Amino acid sequence: MSSAANDPRLASMSPEELRSHMRALGYRTQNELASAIGVSRSAVSLWLEGKVGVPRPVAMLLRMLVAAQRRAY
Template sequence: MNDPALASMHPTELRATMARMNLSTQTELAKTIGVDRSTVSLWLDGRIGVPRPVAKLLRILSDAETGPSYPGCPDCPARHSVHDVACRARQ
C-alpha cells in the first residue's frame, strides 16, 4: 500500500488530527464521525486500531480544515497549504 492516506492511524496521529480539527474531547470526535465515544477511547488507548476508512475520512476532514500535513518534509513546516505541489511531489 503506497498511499499514506489509506494507512491505519496510530493514536498519536489521531490525537494530532483531533487537535487540527479543534476537537478537544472524545465525545466531540465521536459525534463528528458518528461513532460511540467508547470506540474513540479504544482507538486513543491503542487497544484497537482505527479502521482504514475512518482514518481516511479523518485525514480528509482534517485536510479540508487546515490543509494537508506532510510529516518528515525537511524543507517545509509540518503543515503545508493545499497548493504546495512541489513539496508534495518530493514525498
C-alpha cells in the same frame, strides 16, 4: 495512479496521529469526535489507548478533513 498500498491516506493511524488530528479539527473531547463521525465514545477511547486500530475509513476521513482544512487557510 498510485496503488492503494502506496496511498498514505490508507495507512493505519497511530493514537498520536489520531490525537493530533482531533486537535487540528477542533475536537477537544472523545465525545465531540465520536458524535461528529457517528461512533461511540468508547470506540474513540479504545483507538486513543491503542487497544483497537482506527478503522481505515475513519483514518482516511480524518486525514482528508485535515488536508482540506490546511488548504482552506
